[in-house]
Amino acid sequence: MFSYTFQWNQALARLPRMLDGALVTMQIAILSMVIGVVLAIILTMFRRSGNRALSGFATTWVEIARNTPALFQIxxxxxxxASFGIHLSPYMSLLIGITFNNAGYLAENFRGALKAIPDTQTRAGRSLGMSEIGAFRYIILPQMLRISFLPMTNQMVWAILMTSLGVTVGMNTDLYGVTQDLNALTFRTFELFAIAAVIFYLITKAITLSARLIAARLFRY
Incomplete structure (x- = not known):
C-alpha cells in the first residue's frame, strides 16, 4: 500500500544549494560550447584542407564523438x-568529455552547413585577392555559423543534460551531483529530483526561447 509522505519543505530548504549547482552546470555547458565551437571550426578547416593527415585526424575525431556514448568519452x-599518469579533477574530466562530444557533433553540423553555401562564393573571394583562409574567414564562416545556429542551440541543450553524467566520475558540485548528495542526506528522493528536473527544464527552455529570439532579430533577412 502507498505510504510515502511527501515533505517538500525539506527539499525546498535545499533549493539554494541546488541553484548553486545549476550555476556550475551552466558554466560547464557554456565553456564546453565555446571551446567546442572553436575546435569544430578547426576540425572543419582540417577536413577542407586537402591534407590527408589533417583530414583523417578530423574525421576520426568526429566519428568517435558521434558513434560512442558520451559517458565513454567522459x-x-x-x-x-589516468593510466598514463595524468590525473584530472572530475570538473576537468567532465568539461573535456563534453567539449570533445560537442566539437565532433558541431563539426558535422558545420560540414552540412557548408554544403548549402555555393563554392562560387569562395572563388569570388579568391578573385578579389583573398587567400583561401581569408575567404573562409570573411565569406564562408559567417554564413556557416548562421545556418548552424539552431543546431548549435540543440547542442547547447544536450551539453546541459550531459553534465548529469559527471556524477559517474565523482562530480558533486553541479546540479545533478548536488541533488545526489542531498538525497543521500535527506532521503527525499522524489522531491529533490523533481525539483532538479524542473530546474533542468527551465534552463533548457530558457536557452531555446532565447535562441529563437536571437535568431529572429539577427537573421531576419
Missing part, C-alpha cells in the same frame, strides 16, 4: 588518461 577523460 570516462576516458577521467579514468583512461
Amino acid at each position: 570516462y576516458m577523460a577521467h579514468f583512461g588518461i
Whole structure:
C-alpha cells in the first residue's frame, strides 16, 4: 500500500544549494560550447584542407564523438588518461568529455552547413585577392555559423543534460551531483529530483526561447 509522505519543505530548504549547482552546470555547458565551437571550426578547416593527415585526424575525431556514448568519452577523460599518469579533477574530466562530444557533433553540423553555401562564393573571394583562409574567414564562416545556429542551440541543450553524467566520475558540485548528495542526506528522493528536473527544464527552455529570439532579430533577412 502507498505510504510515502511527501515533505517538500525539506527539499525546498535545499533549493539554494541546488541553484548553486545549476550555476556550475551552466558554466560547464557554456565553456564546453565555446571551446567546442572553436575546435569544430578547426576540425572543419582540417577536413577542407586537402591534407590527408589533417583530414583523417578530423574525421576520426568526429566519428568517435558521434558513434560512442558520451559517458565513454567522459570516462576516458577521467579514468583512461589516468593510466598514463595524468590525473584530472572530475570538473576537468567532465568539461573535456563534453567539449570533445560537442566539437565532433558541431563539426558535422558545420560540414552540412557548408554544403548549402555555393563554392562560387569562395572563388569570388579568391578573385578579389583573398587567400583561401581569408575567404573562409570573411565569406564562408559567417554564413556557416548562421545556418548552424539552431543546431548549435540543440547542442547547447544536450551539453546541459550531459553534465548529469559527471556524477559517474565523482562530480558533486553541479546540479545533478548536488541533488545526489542531498538525497543521500535527506532521503527525499522524489522531491529533490523533481525539483532538479524542473530546474533542468527551465534552463533548457530558457536557452531555446532565447535562441529563437536571437535568431529572429539577427537573421531576419
